[in-house]
Amino acid sequence: MRNFRLIGTVAHRLALLVYIAVALFPLYWLLKIAVTPDKLLYTEGVRLWPSHITWSHFRFVIENSDFPIFFRNSVIVSGSTAVVVTALSSLSGYALSRFSFRFKFWLVGLMLVTQMFPLVMLVAPIFKLLSPLGLTNSLTGLVIVYTAFNLPFATFLMQSFFDGIPKDLEEAAMIDGASQFTAFREIILPLTLPGIAATLGFVFTAAWSELLFALMLISGNDAATFPVGLLGFVSKFAVDFGQMMAAGVLALIPACIFFLLIQRYLVQGLTAGAVKG
Amino acid sequence: MASIDIAGITKNFGNIEVLHGIDLDIEDGEFIVLVGPSGCGKSTLLRMIAGLEEVSSGDITIAGRRVNDLAPRDRDIAMVFQSYALYPHMNVAGNMSYSLRLRRTAKDRIAQAVSGAAGKLGLEPLLDRRPKALSGGQRQRVAMGRAIVRQPKAFLFDEPLSNLDARLREQMRAEIKRLHAELGATSIYVTHDQIEAMTLADRIVAMQGGVVQQVGTPLDLYDRPANLFVAGFIGSPGMNFLPGRYDAAPGPAVILADGARIALPLDPGLAPGAEVTLGIRPEHVALGESGGMEAGVDLIEPTGLGIILHLSLQGVGLKAFTADRGVLNSGPSIRVSLPSAHLHLFDSAGNRVALR
Ligand SMILES: Nc1ncnc2c1ncn2[C@@H]1O[C@H](COP(=O)(O)OP(=O)(O)OP(=O)(O)O)[C@@H](O)[C@H]1O
Ligand SMILES: [Mg+2]
Numbered sequence: 001m002r003n004f005r006l007i008g009t010v011a012h013r014l015a016l017l018v019y020i021a022v023a024l025f026p027l028y029w030l031l032k033i034a035v036t037p038d039k040l041l042y043t044e045g046v047r048l049w050p051s052h053i054t055w056s057h058f059r060f061v062i063e064n065s066d067f068p069i070f071f072r073n074s075v076i077v078s079g080s081t082a083v084v085v086t087a088l089s090s091l092s093g094y095a096l097s098r099f100s101f102r103f104k105f106w107l108v109g110l111m112l113v114t115q116m117f118p119l120v121m122l123v124a125p126i127f128k129l130l131s132p133l134g135l136t137n138s139l140t141g142l143v144i145v146y147t148a149f150n151l152p153f154a155t156f157l158m159q160s161f162f163d164g165i166p167k168d169l170e171e172a173a174m175i176d177g178a179s180q181f182t183a184f185r186e187i188i189l190p191l192t193l194p195g196i197a198a199t200l201g202f203v204f205t206a207a208w209s210e211l212l213f214a215l216m217l218i219s220g221n222d223a224a225t226f227p228v229g230l231l232g233f234v235s236k237f238a239v240d241f242g243q244m245m246a247a248g249v250l251a252l253i254p255a256c257i258f259f260l261l262i263q264r265y266l267v268q269g270l271t272a273g274a275v276k277g
Numbered sequence: 278m279a280s281i282d283i284a285g286i287t288k289n290f291g292n293i294e295v296l297h298g299i300d301l302d303i304e305d306g307e308f309i310v311l312v313g314p315s316g317c318g319k320s321t322l323l324r325m326i327a328g329l330e331e332v333s334s335g336d337i338t339i340a341g342r343r344v345n346d347l348a349p350r351d352r353d354i355a356m357v358f359q360s361y362a363l364y365p366h367m368n369v370a371g372n373m374s375y376s377l378r379l380r381r382t383a384k385d386r387i388a389q390a391v392s393g394a395a396g397k398l399g400l401e402p403l404l405d406r407r408p409k410a411l412s413g414g415q416r417q418r419v420a421m422g423r424a425i426v427r428q429p430k431a432f433l434f435d436e437p438l439s440n441l442d443a444r445l446r447e448q449m450r451a452e453i454k455r456l457h458a459e460l461g462a463t464s465i466y467v468t469h470d471q472i473e474a475m476t477l478a479d480r481i482v483a484m485q486g487g488v489v490q491q492v493g494t495p496l497d498l499y500d501r502p503a504n505l506f507v508a509g510f511i512g513s514p515g516m517n518f519l520p521g522r523y524d525a526a527p528g529p530a531v532i533l534a535d536g537a538r539i540a541l542p543l544d545p546g547l548a549p550g551a552e553v554t555l556g557i558r559p560e561h562v563a564l565g566e567s568g569g570m571e572a573g574v575d576l577i578e579p580t581g582l583g584i585i586l587h588l589s590l591q592g593v594g595l596k597a598f599t600a601d602r603g604v605l606n607s608g609p610s611i612r613v614s615l616p617s618a619h620l621h622l623f624d625s626a627g628n629r630v631a632l633r
Pocket of ligand 1: 313314315316320
């Protein structure tokens with residue numbers, strides 16, 4: 001009996017370890033190539049760590065390329081998209097969770113359908129829509145498009161968090177003298193912080209790594225985001241792997257900072273103690 | 278404080294009508310207990326009074342004002358939920374003062390009201406705690422405290438004690454009774470618990486299937502149940518029912534299935550041969566008397582306070598309750614009789630026929 005449990009624990013830990021190794025290996029490789037001097041990249045064969053390392057790729061990317069601009073653009077676009085989508089989806093998610101209204105079923109169905117389209121099909125129509133409005137080649141245009149594409153999923157995500165909060169709580173608040181909106185703002189929303197953090201994180205990463213629309217709607221470097229910028233390292237004749245990977249490592253930093261900021265809420269179960277228990 | 282009038286209330290969920298015309302007049306300061314089996318619509322009725330469910334038809338009047346279309350917050354009513362529904366992100370003081378803060382009551386008035394309520398409920402040492410750091414009983418008290426700080430027109434309770442263990446429940450029951458005596462607030466209290474209903478209520482409302490079966494004082498319902506449902510529902514262990522036929526000669530009596538003749542104290546004015554049900558409470562079944570009928574002893578349950586005997590009287594189950602421990606040594610059978618002074622009689626439709 002005890003042996004079985006021991007084996008179980010060991011197997012469990014091993015499985016976690018394997019999973020973590022597999023998940024982190026590409027990141028490790030990214031870092032490794034970023035610090036490998038160009039002349040060692042091909043000559044040393046496949047090694048886990050180069051015989052000596054260099055930071056020159058990072059210096060070049062920061063000082064001599066347009067990467068700082070791409071970065072700034074990406075931060076603006078992803079940050080705004082995350083905030084706008086989260087604000088809207090907490091309202092729409094609450095509505096789906098708590099209200100019953102006509103055509104709710106069809107509305108939900110329609111939102112699901114939007115998730116089924118291959119995005120490539122939509123590039124041309126979206127371009128046609130945005131260009132007379134002057135929203136191509138602009139960060140605002142990107143924010144609008146990303147918001148539209150992320151809203152349905154974020155709504156479902158927020159709805160599931162609201163569903164997890166007992167209805168009793170807002171009913172108690174309404175009896176205590178709150179309007180439904182006050183109950184939403186003062187009772188429900190604070191309890192949904194983990195959900196809000198998750199949604200912010202999800203949308204931020206989705207927007208941060210989006211390539212297709214960033215590539216199609218933006219021309220020139222002024223409004224380009226970082227994934228588009230990365231492509232710049234692929235030239236007709238060669239790929240500058242060292243610089244590309246260095247840029248990739250730099251691009252991870254804001255995402256990491258962002259998740260560090262929200263992780264407190266991601267893991268916290270705020271509703272503990274709300275009802276009996 | 279206020280009176281509450283409920284007139285012809287019905288409630289539909291979609292096509293299903295779950296309340297079929299409820300009428301109830303509740304006086305100022307009265308303590309009303311709603312009892313009934315699960316799903317009979319007690320919570321629904323309570324939630325309609327609170328304004329959490331819409332009224333399908335009929336009128337609800339609180340303190341002379343029709344409130345059908347008023348939002349919960351405009352009805353000035355407090356409610357204690359079965360789940361307590363404490364705000365997890367506020368501490369005890371925050372939970373209790375939330376309603377006052379919403380009304381923009383002055384800070385010192387709030388502090389005064391909270392400490393007053395906390396004092397009444399023994400919550401002073403817990404005011405800074407979050408709900409998750411409280412025991413079930415303490416959470417229950419906070420929920421009560423949240424209701425009383427407001428001094429509302431009426432209190433609604435939906436099975437407030439059902440998540441507590443038996444001992445704590447007893448204690449809180451006494452506390453609620455004490456609070457009601459002190460505050461004198463109109464209260465409507467939903468429960469499954471017999472004892473809560475009997476001990477707390479000024480009047481009990483017994484409901485079944487969305488219909489009020491009987492309204493009366495606890496002893497009214499106990500001594501003169503209006504029909505078989507109320508007779509069986511009130512009291513624990515429940516009343517015994519013996520099917521039989523009415524017979525008028527030589528004297529008024531009920532003939533049980535096996536032919537035994539049980540004399541009635543007076544002539545109920547039924548047609549001879551009519552199907553009836555005889556009822557008697559377990560504590561009224563007389564045991565060990567000479568004469569009487571022979572009953573088999575199936576099971577003996579000592580409760581400490583007394584003893585519940587499961588008997589079979591010619592194939593019909595019969596429960597008896599006695600404080601006499603002598604019955605513990607009785608053999609496989611015992612003599613029982615049904616004193617006519619304690620008999621209840623119900624006609625074929627299940628309605629009470631007066632015997633007293
Ligand atoms: N939102 C709803 N939609 C549809 N039917 C409902 C809804 N709420 C309650 N009902 C139905 O109404 C009836 C009465 O429910 P209610 O909750 O009032 O019962 P109750 O007497 O409080 O039962 P319990 O003692 O189990 O709490 C039940 O048959 C229930 O299925
Ligand atoms: Mg109920």
